Amino acid sequence: MDRRDFLKLASTAGLGVAVGGQFSGQAKAADPYSGPLWLFIHASGGWDPTSFCDPKGTTNLDSPDRMNNYLQADIRDDAGNIKYAPVADNETFFPKWRDKLLVVNGIDTGTNSHEAGVRTTWCGTLSEGRPSLAALLAGVYAPTQAMAFISNGGYDYTGNVVSLTRVPDTGTLGRIAYPNRINPGDENTRLFHTDATMQRIATARDERHQVKLSQQHLPRLRQSMSTLYTSRLGQNELKQLIQYLPEDFYDNGIARQAQVAIAAYKAGICVSANLSTGGFDTHGQHDQNHFPSLSRIWTGVNQLMEFAEEQGVADKIYVVIGSDFGRTPGYNSGNGKDHWNITSMMMMGPNIQGNRVIGSTTDRHAAINVDPTTLAPVESGGVRLTPGHVHKALRKLGGIDTSEIVGEFALLDTKEDLPIFG
């Protein structure tokens, strides 16, 4: 039985598709995916928003308490409503994307632990055992696709709502896309088995699976069996990926990771991807180590959008950029900056109104609360922005906030629904 037949049968029978033990959606979820592609860029190590989208600067470059090694007067204002720091090639990014870009400053991650920070930034809560937003989107929309959720790092816990895929090297994909071809690159090659035999093997395997599953009662073993079974449902679509993979890949890691995700998206088998780049945990020599890492992100986004344009999918891509947490105000004795729980996130994509900044911080980068209705800063009362607020809004934007799966992972520690996307 091929994937579509299985799903048709499951749909007729009113069955959900068991993925990793979760009943994760009805059969319609596994048709070739055609919704938007979600790219989550993780700046690993904890970035410093005061070096780009929440600039502070200083009035005295010799001051031991200076926030940054640039003057307040040099803060750039040529990106509409988005002010940015005059460092790290920022001018190649903010003016270019200002009309699409939404900046959320003054987000309180509530932690300065890397592991917890990465988790709360990408799943919206400090609690363990919650899937990343990328996994949830893939789990709702295409849980059985071969590469529904690609991860190159960051927070990729799936909660078994979807399988996680890593694609470290695209060069090996061609060989496994055609497992029955002796010479995978040659469509006229001999096969290991005739097509009829391969189909017969698959049928016997499926029948055996159903029998074994019906005899098994332990939840983990049922889950394992189901996961292997469903991972095979979308495996034929891997062939389609090959035709969309570019011949040349960018050198920039973010862009290269995105090229694979975009190719998989065009093949209808990818919903979301974590893209990751490191070098942000700059406890020593902050500026000289941190700025090149920021530049890598700007180059990566510029190139991935360029590739998306070429592929005709630029208007269907969401890009969300974040990090573990922020970095301390000012410099330590090693000219570094340590961990700080206040951070920023940036995002763009369909239905995100750009040229906007939500949230703000003091001149020492402490969060200022916002009015829960207007999102304007308030001197007292109001709401402190957290990753939970951002995620509640993103879940709604992604159309998954009311789905059954996401209901199992409600963000209970975030009470307010803030109109971040209007």
Place this chain on the structure above:
Amino acid sequence: MGAVAGSGCSGSSADEACVSDEMYFAEQTWSQVLNASCIGCHNPQGIAGNTSLVLKNSSEAGFLSANMEIFKQVATLEQGGESLVLLKPTQKVSHGGGNVIKEGSKEYEILTEMVRRYKEPSACETDTTAFFQGVQLASAPETLRMAALELLGRLPTEAEEKAVDEGGMEALDVILDQYLHEEAFYIRLKEIYGDVFNTDRYLMGEDAMGVIQSNRAMEGYEPRWYNGLQYDEALIEKYGAESWSDLVNTLRRYTVQGVAREPLELVAHVVRNDRPFTEILTADYMLVNPFSAKAYQIEAEFQNEADPTEFVEVKREGYPHSGVISSEMWLARHPTSETNLNRHRSRMVYQAFLGTDILKLAERRLDTSSVADFNPTRNNINCTVCHFNVDPVAGFFQKFGQVGNYNPERQWPETLIPPGFNGQSMVQDDFPTANVWGVQRLAYDPRFALAQIYNVLTGVTGQKQLLAPAPGEDNFENKFQAYLAQYYMFNEIADEFIASDYDIRLVFKALIKSPYFRARNFGGDLTPERQQELSQLTSSRFLTPEQLHRKIWAVSGYPWREGRFGTNYLLSTERYKLLYGGVDHLDVLQRIGEPNGIMANVSDRMANEMSCRSVPRDFSLPQEERLLFPNVDVSFEPQDRNGFDVDPAIDAIKQNIQYLHKRVLGESLDISHPEIERTYQLFLATWQEGVKGMAKAEDDPERISRDLPGDCHVNEEFWTSKPLPEEMRINGDETYTIRAWMAVMTYMLSDYRFLYQ
């Protein structure tokens, strides 16, 4: 299927009535009272952190036992004949937290009973098996196969199978002891601890040399000694190299192996020599092979100076050895900085050697942006929550630099929380050898034993230890029961481990015989509560690339690799190792535990390639030497030319299918079992398709060739490439039985039972 776990320990009322003191403390005193009403203040950073009741966080290994003892110290204090733990919360005496428990309430009754139990300990013992009631375990022979593959990457021998068939679990115990002394076990042991230390990151390239090069000025090393060699024909011959450059590359590889593998070789060395496992921390020596000895410029004696696998103990002059954590590879893998001040190393120590994720302490909401205190890591609760634990242990590494260079003159900032452990401060005189002071305490902390159980558990099952559920968490009660069952079983194993003078083999054996390795099913439908309780119980893991590589080889007789001696598909990061969920110990540290679409394709390709490689080759061997087809030959066709069944052939084919189910899938099935019939029908239909296809006219596009695909031809002996005698060669498949058997092998090699443990 084997034994049913928990039998004899049923939940009958008589058994339920006999609750041990420790179980009562966990289920009642901790769960219902201390966790709910007390620990919020009575924790090291809480407002009652300076009282005599300071409870441990659940992120600490063994926290229940520790808290039971801590609570006992206060519970046995009395005023007017009544325990302080009853007087304080009811505010009969002054209590900073006020009246938090009412006299006569359920909580009060629980505390009263606990006080009584402290005075008159119960004779009941904690029953760690009752929780598993109804869980069906793998039989002794099934466990034998699982253990052989898990520990050694091979199938059990016939003699081993016979012994266990006859002697059951007792015989298994003896064979496990033998397994745990085989050389292959040490490979697996290093693999398991490799995932803990991640030092194999230095096994590729020459980064290991870079690390010790950077420490060279202080230590006088000669890391790349091989580059300075003078041309010498004798050396080329000594090492069997093909040329001078080949020799230099070989020496470089051997040196990297010696340097990079030092911490993992120490683990194996300690076990191989039957030393207490604590020696992985307390070793006052390091290990070198003949090549890393040259890199470190250390004199050492070897039995074979050309053997890169020979490691011997050496001591470096003036260097404070402390097992793994003074290895430059471990130190470099967990580097520090002028501001990190060894805190990352401290965190790794807690994780690997104390089974405690120290960062979990910081997982409640903190607001460091509100910190305005002087020296906040000592004075602000948002910081001290971690730093009180982290900084004293960070002090163990005070004389080691960013990538591990030792300098006894290095100063430790006085503003930090002083070096120490478990409340004991280190005196200044110990500072130059602070790491040695530290390991003497780490190794004998009760959490060290538990940490090794956690490490081995993850190694053999792929699962992490269960975490105590947080108060208010969904299904708390069921999750807590599952947690307690594991907690007490592991405590029992830890006690035995310590009593055995830290024999790590005992831990392997205990876990392999436990339900966490052997659970195969549950006898009957599970109630929703049991579903929750048993939700994490598993004996099934998706095999790591390394394990699948060994299993393919063990079962089929051949490796899955390019050609004979080419790259192994599942072991190379440039092939499928990472795609198949493996780790590189550098960027990718988490194994993927469940398959995705790409991994499914990898396994399908493997199944096709290996059936092509192994089936014709096995048939080319004399019947008595075959691994896969001892009962049939290529001439065994199930039907004659008129379509009538050939019963003797069918019987033999089914016998061989029965044999393959056992060899490949580990299933012992009766010849009439439906799974045998399903596999036979696959064989039969494939054979019929082939015979019909081969009979078609030459110009018919649907005609099937009488030859095997080229890659499946057998003309040379596999390992030597020597041409085979004509009678052993196989290129054609006139009867189509070879390809029918290839279909069977593809079916089995891609089956759940093959891809999972």
